[in-house]
Amino acid sequence: xxxxxxxxxxxxxxxxxxxxxxxxxxxxxxxxxxxxxxxxxxxxxxxxxxxxxxxxxxxxxxxxxxxxxxxxxxxxxxxxxxxxxxxxxxxxxxxxxxxxxxxxxxxxxxxxxxxxxxxxxxxxxxxxxxxxxxxxxxxxxxxxxxxxxxxxxxxxxxxxxxxxxxxxxxxxxxxxxxxxxxxxxxxxxxxxxxxxxxxxxxxxxxxxxxxxxxxxxxxxxxxxxxxxxxxxxxxxxxxxxxxxxxxxxxxxxxxxxxxxxxxxxxxxxxxxxxxxxxxxxxxxxxxxxxxxxxxxxxxxxxxxxxxxxxxxxxxxxxxxxxxxxxxxxxxxxxxxxxxxxxxxxxxxxxxxxxxxxxxxxxxxxxxxxxxxxxxxxxxxxxxxxxxxxxxxxxxxxxxxxxxxxxxxxxxxxxxxxxxxxxxxxxxxxxxxxxxxxxxxxxxxxxxxxxxxxxxxxxxxxxxxxxxxxxxxxxxxxxxxxxxxxxxxxxxxxxxxxxxxxxxxxxxxxxxxxxxxxxxxxxxxxxxxxxxxxxxxxxxxxxxxxxxxxxxxxxxxxxxxxxxxxxxxxxxxxxxxxxxxxxxxxxxxxxxxxxxxxxxxxxxxxxxxxxxxxxxxxxxxxxxxxxxxxxxxxxxxxxx
Ligand SMILES: [Zn+2]
Numbered sequence: 001x002x003x004x005x006x007x008x009x010x011x012x013x014x015x016x017x018x019x020x021x022x023x024x025x026x027x028x029x030x031x032x033x034x035x036x037x038x039x040x041x042x043x044x045x046x047x048x049x050x051x052x053x054x055x056x057x058x059x060x061x062x063x064x065x066x067x068x069x070x071x072x073x074x075x076x077x078x079x080x081x082x083x084x085x086x087x088x089x090x091x092x093x094x095x096x097x098x099x100x101x102x103x104x105x106x107x108x109x110x111x112x113x114x115x116x117x118x119x120x121x122x123x124x125x126x127x128x129x130x131x132x133x134x135x136x137x138x139x140x141x142x143x144x145x146x147x148x149x150x151x152x153x154x155x156x157x158x159x160x161x162x163x164x165x166x167x168x169x170x171x172x173x174x175x176x177x178x179x180x181x182x183x184x185x186x187x188x189x190x191x192x193x194x195x196x197x198x199x200x201x202x203x204x205x206x207x208x209x210x211x212x213x214x215x216x217x218x219x220x221x222x223x224x225x226x227x228x229x230x231x232x233x234x235x236x237x238x239x240x241x242x243x244x245x246x247x248x249x250x251x252x253x254x255x256x257x258x259x260x261x262x263x264x265x266x267x268x269x270x271x272x273x274x275x276x277x278x279x280x281x282x283x284x285x286x287x288x289x290x291x292x293x294x295x296x297x298x299x300x301x302x303x304x305x306x307x308x309x310x311x312x313x314x315x316x317x318x319x320x321x322x323x324x325x326x327x328x329x330x331x332x333x334x335x336x337x338x339x340x341x342x343x344x345x346x347x348x349x350x351x352x353x354x355x356x357x358x359x360x361x362x363x364x365x366x367x368x369x370x371x372x373x374x375x376x377x378x379x380x381x382x383x384x385x386x387x388x389x390x391x392x393x394x395x396x397x398x399x400x401x402x403x404x405x406x407x408x409x410x411x412x413x414x415x416x417x418x419x420x421x422x423x424x425x426x427x428x429x430x431x432x433x434x435x436x437x438x439x440x441x442x443x444x445x446x447x448x449x450x451x452x453x454x455x456x457x458x459x460x461x462x463x464x465x466x467x468x469x470x471x472x473x474x475x476x477x478x479x480x481x482x483x484x485x486x487x488x489x490x491x492x493x494x495x496x497x498x499x500x501x502x503x504x505x506x507x508x509x510x511x512x513x514x515x516x517x518x519x520x521x522x523x524x525x526x527x528x529x530x531x532x533x534x535x536x537x538x539x540x541x542x543x544x545x546x547x548x549x550x551x552x553x554x555x556x557x558x559x560x561x562x563x564x565x566x567x568x569x570x571x572x573x574x575x576x577x578x579x580x581x582x583x584x585x586x587x588x589x590x591x592x593x594x595x596x597x598x599x600x601x602x603x604x605x606x607x608x609x610x611x612x613x614x615x616x617x618x619x620x621x622x623x624x625x626x627x628x629x630x631x632x633x634x635x636x637x638x639x
Contacts, residue, residue, distance in 0.1 A: 170220030252447030341414020378406025526550020
C-alpha cells in the first residue's frame with residue numbers, strides 16, 4: 001500500500017494460490033455464486049446476492065476483516081448493510097457474534113440447503129470499493145460474505161458483476177461472458193477473488209504495454225473526463241520500460257498477465273493497493289495532462305508493481321492471512337520494513353530506470369524522505385520496527401502531534417536503509433554485485449502463475465549473506481530495532497551525495513503543496529500549516545503539526561491553533577514566507593497572533609534561518625553510486 005503524498009507516505013507457504021494445491025482442494029466443494037450489482041454505484045450503493053451451500057447446524061458467515069496490503073482490520077463492516085438470509089424463500093434469522101463484529105451466525109435447519117444471502121455495501125469515496133459518477137472500482141472483500149470453517153480460504157466462487165450501462169472495464173479475472181451489462185467470470189478461489197479488483201468507467205482506455213508478448217501487460221485508465229485519458233506516447237513508453245526493467249531486475253514474473261488499474265479523479269484520494277496480477281492505483285484526474293499532478297503520481301505504479309514480487313509472492317510469515325490462515329486472523333506486520341521498505345526502494349529505483357522520474361527528481365525524493373525522517377521528533381522514543389508492528393493503528397494516526405507520535409515510517413525510512421545496503425554491497429564487491437543480486441535470488445525464479453513463498457527475518461539475512469557476507473543482522477538491529485536519533489543517511493553518503501538545506505523549494509514539495517494546500521515549514525519554524533481548500537476541514541492557517549524542539553514549538557505554538565496574523569498583517573501563506581525572509585535579513589522575531597479555540601495570543605518566534613528545504617548535493621570525493629543505481633538494466637530497445 002502507499003499513500004502517494006510525496007514526502008511522507010503513510011502509505012504467505014510455498015503455497016500455490018491459483019491452479020495448484022488450492023484449486024485441487026476447492027474443486028470438491030460447490031462454488032458460491034456471487035452477483036454484485038454495481039449499476040447503482042454512482043450513488044455509492046452496491047447490491048450483493050450470494051447463494052451459499054450450507055449443512056444443518058450453526059453457520060458462521062464472516063465479512064473479511066484483515067485486508068491484505070492494508071495490514072489492518074480494515075474490512076469496512078460499518079458500511080455493510082441490509083443483510084437478509086433465507087432458505088427456500090423463508091427468512092432465516094441471523095445474529096452478530098457479540099465479541100466479533102465481522103461475524104454473523106444463523107441456524108440452518110435439518111437437511112441443510114442453499115442459502116440466499118443478500119446485502120448492500122455503502123462506501124465513502126475514499127474506500128477501496130467505491131465509485132464516482134464516472135468511475136467504479138470493485139475490490140471484492142467489502143462485497144462478499146463467506147462461511148467460516150476449515151479450508152475456507154480454498155472456497156470457490158462463481159462471480160458476476162453488473163456495471164452501469166455502457167461502462168467499460170479492466171481486470172485480471174478471467175472473463176467468461178459479457179452480455180447485457182453483466183460480466184461473468186471463471187470460477188475463482190476466495191484468495192484470488194479478493195486479490196483481483198475490477199476497474200470500470202464511462203471514460204475508459206486500455207493500453208497494451210507489451211503487444212504480442214506473454215505474459216501480457218495492460219494499463220487501464222478510468223477517468224472523470226475524456227480529456228484526462230490523453231496519455232502521451234512518451235508516458236506510455238515509460239510504463240513499457242517499467243515492465244522491461246522489472247523483468248531485468250527480478251529475472252522472473254509471478255503472474256499470468258498483469259493489469260495496472262488507474263483511476264484519474266480528484267474525488268478518489270490518491271492511494272495504491274497491491275495484488276498478484278494487478279494493482280489498484282488512484283491518481284489525480286490530470287495525472288497525464290498536468291505537470292504537478294504527474295509529479296504526484298510519480299512512482300505510484302512502479303511501487304505497487306514491485307509488490308507483485310515483494311509482498312505478494314515473497315511475503316513475511318506474519319502477513320499470510322487469507323493463504324495459510326483466513327481473513328479473520330490478526331496479522332503480525334513486524335517485517336513491513338521489508339515488505340513496504342524494499343518495495344518503496346525498488347519502486348523508486350525502477351521509476352528512475354524507466355524514466356518515470358528524472359535522476360534529479362529521484363534524488364529530490366530521497367532528500368525529502370531523508371530530511372523528513374531526520375526531522376521526526378518521535379524517532380527519539382519509537383524504533384522503526386514499532387512503526388511496523390503498530391501500523392494497523394498508526395496508518396490512521398491524526399496529523400496533530402504526528403512528528404512526536406512518529407507514524408508508519410516503513411516506506412520512507414526503510415528506503416534509506418535498503419539504499420545503504422545496496423551501496424555496501426556495491427562497495428564490498430567493487431561494483432560487481434548489488435542489491436539487484438539479492439532481488440533476483442529472493443524474488444526471482446522459477447516464476448509462473450501467482451504463488452506465495454513466505455519468509456522469516458533469517459531468510460532475508462541468509463540471502464543477503466549469500467550475495468555479500470557482512471554483519472547484516474547487526475546492520476538491521478541498529479537501524480530497525482533500536483532507537484536512533486538520526487535518520488540512516490549512510491546510503492546517500494556512500495552513494496556520493498550529501499543532504500543539505502537551501503531556501504529553494506523542491507519541485508516535488510511544490511507540486512504536493514499545490515494539490516494538498518498543506519504548507520511544509522518543518523525544517524524552518526517546525527510547523528505544517530493547512531491552507532483553505534486542502535484536505536480535511538481545516539481552516540486557512542490552521543497548524544496541523546509542530547515539531548517538538550524547533551522554534552515554533554519552543555515559542556508555545558501547538559497543533560490545532562490557527563495563525564490569524566503574521567507581523568501584524570492578516571495571515572496568508574505567502575505572507576508567512578515573506579516574514580521568514582525578512583527575519584533572516586533582520587534581528588526582529590516573527591510575531592504571530594494565533595487563535596486557540598476562542599482565545600487569541602501573540603507568540604514571538606526568534607528564528608532567523610529563513611526558508612529551509614532539503615536537497616542532495618554531490619560529494620565529489622566519492623563515486624556517484626546513486627546515478628549508477630538509477631541506470632537502466634534492460635536493453636534499450638526492450639519492450
Ligand atoms: Zn506498498
